[in-house]
Amino acid sequence: xxxLSEEYLPQIRNGDEQARxxxxxxxxxxxxxVVKHVCKRRIGWSDDEASIGLIAFNExxxxxxxxxxxxxxxxxxxxxx
Numbered sequence: 209x210x211x212l213s214e215e216y217l218p219q220i221r222n223g224d225e226q227a228r229x230x231x232x233x234x235x236x237x238x239x240x241x242v243v244k245h246v247c248k249r250r251i252g253w254s255d256d257e258a259s260i261g262l263i264a265f266n267e268x269x270x271x272x273x274x275x276x277x278x279x280x281x282x283x284x285x286x287x288x289x
Contacts, residue, residue: 213272213280220269228269232262238281239265242288264288 219227232239236253243251243261251257268287272280 217269217272217280228266231269232265235265235284238284239288242285246289261288 213231216227216231220231239261240251240253240258243257247257251261264287265284268280268284271287272283276283278286
């Protein structure tokens with residue numbers, strides 16, 4: 209998945225909303241997995257917690273920089289958590 213973020217993040221920073229949607233589509237299961245880990249219960253896309261996880265993922269997309277020394281997946285995990 210990390211290669212996907214490296215491919216899409218520069219496009220997203222240039223305002224490409226299709227790239228953002230594609231990246232979110234690829235990370236859907238990751239987002240739910242992290243939210244389930246935090247909530248310690250099964251989460252579906254209709255749950256409020258999933259929406260909050262998606263908001264946090266979008267924030268991770270906007271804020272991530274390689275100079276942070278973390279992979280995008282680790283950074284996104286921390287942001288969602």
